[in-house]
Amino acid sequence: xxxxxxxxxxxxxxxxxxxxxxxxxxxxxxxxxxxxxxxxxxxxxxxxxxxxxxxxxxxxxxxxxxxxxxxxxxxxxxxxxxxxxxxxxxxxxxxxxxxxxxxxxxxxxxxxxxxxxxxxxxxxxxxxxxxxxxxxxxxxxxxxxxxxxxxxxxxxxxxxxxxxxxxxxxxxxxxxxxxxxxxxxxxxxxxxxxxxxxxxxxxxxxxxxxxxxxxxxxxxxxxxxxxxxxxxxxxxxxxxxxxxxxxxxxxxxxxxxxxxxxxxxxxxxxxxxxxxxxxxxxxxxxxxxxxxxxxxxxxxxxxxxxxxxxxxxxxxxxxxxxxxxxxxxxxxxxxx
Amino acid sequence: xxxxxxxxxxxxxxxxxxxxxxxxxxxxxxxxxxxxxxxxxxxxxxxxxxxxxxxxxxxxxxxxxxxxxxxxxxxxxxxxxxxxxxxxxxxxxxxxxxxxxxxxxxxxxxxxxxxxxxxxxxxxxxxxxxxxxxxxxxxxxxxxxxxxxxxxxxxxxxxxxxxxxxxxxxxxxxxxxxxxxxxxxxxxxxxxxxxxxxxxxxxxxxxxxxxxxxxxxxxxxxxxxxxxxxxxxxxxxxxxxxxxxxxxxxxxxxxxxxxxxxxxxxxxxxxxxxxxxxxxxxxxxxxxxxxxxxxxxxxxxxxxxxxxxxxxxxxxxxxxxxxxxxxxxxxxxxxxxxxxxxxxxxxxxxxxxxxxxxxxxxxxxxxxxxxxxxxxxxxxxxxxxxxxxxxxxxxxxxxxxxxxxxxxxxxxxxxxxxxxxxxxxxxxxxxxxxxxxxxxxxxxxxxxxxxxxxxxxxxxxxxxxxxxxxxxxxxxxxxxxxxxxxxxxxxxxxxxxxxxxxxxxxxxxxxxxxxxxxxxxxxxxxxxxxxxxxxxxxxxxxxxxxxxxxxxxxxxxxxxxxxxxxxxxxxx
Numbered sequence: 001x002x003x004x005x006x007x008x009x010x011x012x013x014x015x016x017x018x019x020x021x022x023x024x025x026x027x028x029x030x031x032x033x034x035x036x037x038x039x040x041x042x043x044x045x046x047x048x049x050x051x052x053x054x055x056x057x058x059x060x061x062x063x064x065x066x067x068x069x070x071x072x073x074x075x076x077x078x079x080x081x082x083x084x085x086x087x088x089x090x091x092x093x094x095x096x097x098x099x100x101x102x103x104x105x106x107x108x109x110x111x112x113x114x115x116x117x118x119x120x121x122x123x124x125x126x127x128x129x130x131x132x133x134x135x136x137x138x139x140x141x142x143x144x145x146x147x148x149x150x151x152x153x154x155x156x157x158x159x160x161x162x163x164x165x166x167x168x169x170x171x172x173x174x175x176x177x178x179x180x181x182x183x184x185x186x187x188x189x190x191x192x193x194x195x196x197x198x199x200x201x202x203x204x205x206x207x208x209x210x211x212x213x214x215x216x217x218x219x220x221x222x223x224x225x226x227x228x229x230x231x232x233x234x235x236x237x238x239x240x241x242x243x244x245x246x247x248x249x250x251x252x253x254x255x256x257x258x259x260x261x262x263x264x265x266x267x268x269x270x271x272x273x274x275x276x277x278x279x280x281x282x283x284x285x286x287x288x289x290x291x292x293x294x295x296x297x298x299x300x301x302x303x304x305x306x307x308x309x310x311x312x313x314x315x316x317x318x319x320x321x322x323x324x325x326x327x328x329x330x331x332x333x334x335x336x
Numbered sequence: 337x338x339x340x341x342x343x344x345x346x347x348x349x350x351x352x353x354x355x356x357x358x359x360x361x362x363x364x365x366x367x368x369x370x371x372x373x374x375x376x377x378x379x380x381x382x383x384x385x386x387x388x389x390x391x392x393x394x395x396x397x398x399x400x401x402x403x404x405x406x407x408x409x410x411x412x413x414x415x416x417x418x419x420x421x422x423x424x425x426x427x428x429x430x431x432x433x434x435x436x437x438x439x440x441x442x443x444x445x446x447x448x449x450x451x452x453x454x455x456x457x458x459x460x461x462x463x464x465x466x467x468x469x470x471x472x473x474x475x476x477x478x479x480x481x482x483x484x485x486x487x488x489x490x491x492x493x494x495x496x497x498x499x500x501x502x503x504x505x506x507x508x509x510x511x512x513x514x515x516x517x518x519x520x521x522x523x524x525x526x527x528x529x530x531x532x533x534x535x536x537x538x539x540x541x542x543x544x545x546x547x548x549x550x551x552x553x554x555x556x557x558x559x560x561x562x563x564x565x566x567x568x569x570x571x572x573x574x575x576x577x578x579x580x581x582x583x584x585x586x587x588x589x590x591x592x593x594x595x596x597x598x599x600x601x602x603x604x605x606x607x608x609x610x611x612x613x614x615x616x617x618x619x620x621x622x623x624x625x626x627x628x629x630x631x632x633x634x635x636x637x638x639x640x641x642x643x644x645x646x647x648x649x650x651x652x653x654x655x656x657x658x659x660x661x662x663x664x665x666x667x668x669x670x671x672x673x674x675x676x677x678x679x680x681x682x683x684x685x686x687x688x689x690x691x692x693x694x695x696x697x698x699x700x701x702x703x704x705x706x707x708x709x710x711x712x713x714x715x716x717x718x719x720x721x722x723x724x725x726x727x728x729x730x731x732x733x734x735x736x737x738x739x740x741x742x743x744x745x746x747x748x749x750x751x752x753x754x755x756x757x758x759x760x761x762x763x764x765x766x767x768x769x770x771x772x773x774x775x776x777x778x779x780x781x782x783x784x785x786x787x788x789x790x791x792x793x794x795x796x797x798x799x800x801x802x803x804x805x806x807x808x809x810x811x812x813x814x815x816x817x818x819x820x821x822x823x824x825x826x827x828x829x830x831x832x833x834x835x836x837x838x839x840x841x842x843x844x845x846x847x848x849x850x851x852x853x854x855x856x857x858x859x860x861x862x863x864x865x866x867x868x869x870x871x872x873x874x875x876x877x878x879x880x881x882x883x884x885x886x887x888x889x890x891x892x893x894x895x896x897x898x899x900x901x902x903x904x905x906x907x908x
Contacts, residue, residue, distance in 0.1 A: 032777070032780060033780050033783060034779030034780045034783050036779075038779075039782070040493060041492070041493050045493070052491065084407050085407075086408075086562065092580075095579075096581065151615055154615070154619060155615075155619070158619055158623070162623065165625065166620065281613050282613050282616065283616075284616055286610070291580075294581065297778065298407070298779070299779045
């Protein structure tokens with residue numbers, strides 16, 4: 001099967017996945033015994049007011065009617081209207097998603113680059129001092145909760161030393177013209193150097209903290225795979241042919257060792273999106289995570305289901321990209 | 337220095353300065369020529385000026401850290417939040433204002449004067465002439481009527497504030513007598529009406545602006561004004577935008593009329609940043625990145641008590657914690673008066689207050705600290721907790737449940753009320769009541785409580801909607817009281833409810849705060865003896881602000897500070 005056909009097939013398969021996801025989220029969120037009308041209309045709302053509100057918002061219809069209505073709108077790109085913000089949910093998501101994506105992509109970049117490099121070093125220098133140090137730190141990284149690391153980092157680097165500051169931009173820096181919503185990219189595209197430098201400075205710490213958590217897992221995975229690969233017969237053969245060690249490590253061992261690492265990266269992307277909730281909160285990084293958390297607390301059904309569908313889509317796409325990358329790394333893998 | 341020496345010294349200084357001016361000067365220890373010195377001084381002056389301008393600009397911006405701004409900033413949709421009051425009363429002028437805790441005294445705002453008819457049913461307001469909205473349109477009686485009809489007819493969250501005393505189906509309820517006179521006719525006497533008008537929901541909007549953004553009763557207008565004020569307000573500031581989860585930004589209203597007191601605002605811009613993490617707010621306040629931190633916690637307040645760079649600013653927002661005993665089921669043990677009294681005696685309020693590190697006031701009745709009717713002696717009443725475990729046991733032995741019973745306690749997850757639950761369990765265990773704690777998500781717990789769909793006990797809090805004791809007393813002590821319905825306590829269970837109900841009604845037949853206070857006190861003593869409530873404490877919030885922030889009169893239970901009276905030092 002050609003790559004194009006494979007991608008189309010996977011995208012088509014994503015449709016029932018997303019529908020299933022929305023169905024589960026929709027049912028779970030609606031069977032929770034909580035009435036949004038009570039939350040929004042307050043303590044003194046009369047039963048008539050509550051009834052009118054529920055009618056206006058379509059909350060009195062049977063659940064399956066509400067779901068079918070949601071599904072119909074969903075496929076027209078309309079995720080419904082948020083009960084809290086009264087905006088179309090898609091508009092809210094487009095407002096907050098770029099910040100989350102920017103942070104997640106920056107964290108992924110940090111973790112992939114550092115994770116693989118340190119993984120290789122640890123494998124090649126197995127049982128050396130650097131191996132022990134890196135393994136210790138990766139163990140700490142995996143074990144420590146992100147919110148704790150984030151708060152400690154803020155306490156030292158912001159509160160004590162003043163080296164970083166929370167938020168996406170400094171107080172008096174104007175956000176770039178909106179193109180993608182990702183400040184670093186938008187400031188680059190518009191040639192706004194001041195904002196670019198400022199937004200870049202602001203993302204370093206949250207990206208390191210969130211990326212560090214994922215990096216710890218990657219180091220361990222890459223190390224294990226590399227050690228395994230370096231003990232294979234084909235590596236011995238390569239060395240006996242007189243190939244330089246660099247070539248043996250990077251061209252022969254690494255390519256084979258990367259498959260499980262790439263799997264882990266794909267799977268971690270979902271964790272990264274959800275982990276961003278905590279990081280966003282601590283670093284005052286208003287993204288989809290904080291938005292979803294707020295909407296969940298306020299029983300905003302449409303926003304929760306819409307948000308979950310979009311996150312599910314991101315996760316599905318990340319997995320698809322992972323599968324495509326498999327083929328690029330190892331030509332023996334065929335799409336079927 | 338003696339007089340004889342002063343003259344020669346002065347002469348020497350004048351000569352030296354003159355020589356320096358003619359022949360050149362010293363600049364950072366280097367001797368330079370006249371033209372060069374002038375140039376350097378000019379450069380220095382420009383640099384200093386630019387630095388000064390920057391510092392002034394910084395001092396003209398106020399940064400406020402908040403954890404959230406609720407669901408809307410439209411006066412017709414938002415309510416019951418001191419933070420929203422703080423923000424919105426800077427945007428929309430009300431007819432009248434209150435100041436500080438003196439909630440019974442009203443001051444002119446848009447209305448220059450007013451009269452209340454002898455029967456307390458008719459309120460006539462005379463507006464200042466020539467007052468302009470930010471749009472440049474004049475504030476008229478038509479605008480006042482338009483705004484109040486909008487709130488009532490949209491029928492959203494705050495509508496009840498007005499419809500509880502105004503007949504929304506009677507067009508004469510709000511009459512425009514002339515361009516600057518508006519008369520509001522109540523359906524029944526309602527002494528707290530003036531306080532409602534003084535709250536943010538009474539903020540008057542420019543009809544032309546509302547029409548421009550969807551119209552009086554449109555969903556579109558609610559959506560728009562939830563996040564902007566456009567030019568619809570006449571207050572010192574304009575709500576430029578509110579990006580939810582990020583920030584709400586107020587900018588100076590260029591058409592501001594100065595208010596009835598003629599005070600113009602200091603700040604050009606006020607930014608409310610939504611920072612969820614209290615630790616972040618603390619760090620930002622200490623580093624000067626925030627000027628006021630609304631979302632900090634009691635442990636931080638304790639730490640700041642010794643910090644001279646942070647002013648704590650206590651605020652008693654009339655929010656308190658209480659426990660209700662559900663009498664809905666016919667077999668509920670709490671229908672038994674002796675059981676209710678035993679529970680009241682067994683609960684030690686002081687232990688609960690320690691959860692907030694002592695920031696609050698113990699409360700013996702629903703009327704909170706500082707309000708007419710607040711009676712601290714209730715804490716020493718026969719059914720107060722201090723040293724009364726023996727009495728509680730005695731009461732239990734006299735009840736129909738001498739061997740105790742099992743019951744449940746409903747609380748919301750993730751709140752301080754969840755921490756109160758084990759304390760309740762521990763204290764009631766002493767008198768043989770075995771409490772099973774049931775923790776639910778906030779929205780679920782609220783719905784269960786609202787519908788009285790729980791068994792036994794429930795710990796909740798109440799925050800006042802408008803600063804009047806009626807909003808505290810009625811909910812607990814009248815037959816149809818909003819909170820009373822949640823425990824289904826009726827006159828069948830004990831006829832004392834009819835007495836408290838009657839006293840609360842009498843308190844609504846007079847505007848005299850002293851007399852009303854006495855009536856509420858009397859009702860609370862009856863409630864103390866028979867009612868199904870244990871009142872824990874009213875919270876005191878600290879609203880820490882940096883020492884360079886000044887002004888604003890003492891905080892009002894609902895307003896926070898008057899924004900236009902605040903100012904910030906220029907920091908060098």
